[in-house]
Amino acid sequence: MARRVVETVTCDACSKKGLEVTGTVTLTIMDDSYDLCDEHGARFRDQLRAALAPSLDVALSA
Incomplete structure (x- = not known):
């Protein structure tokens, strides 16, 4: 008889x-x-x- 293993991945934060x-x-x-x-x-x-995007103030001053 063939068997299949199913792995469930859960959200670490939840x-x-x-x-x-x-x-x-x-x-x-x-x-x-x-x-x-x-x-x-x-x-x-x-x-x-x-966090990584340029700030709006820097973009407006350019």
Whole structure:
């Protein structure tokens, strides 16, 4: 009989709250890797984008 192993990936951020939400996004920063759900993936993307983008003041003064 053939067997198949199914691995479930859960969101690391949701797991800290005791929730089991499917991880759909992987965030990798150097050697660290995090599995995130869509909501947390979007939240971290927006925070990183804001932190790394040039500030509005610098853009207006150019």
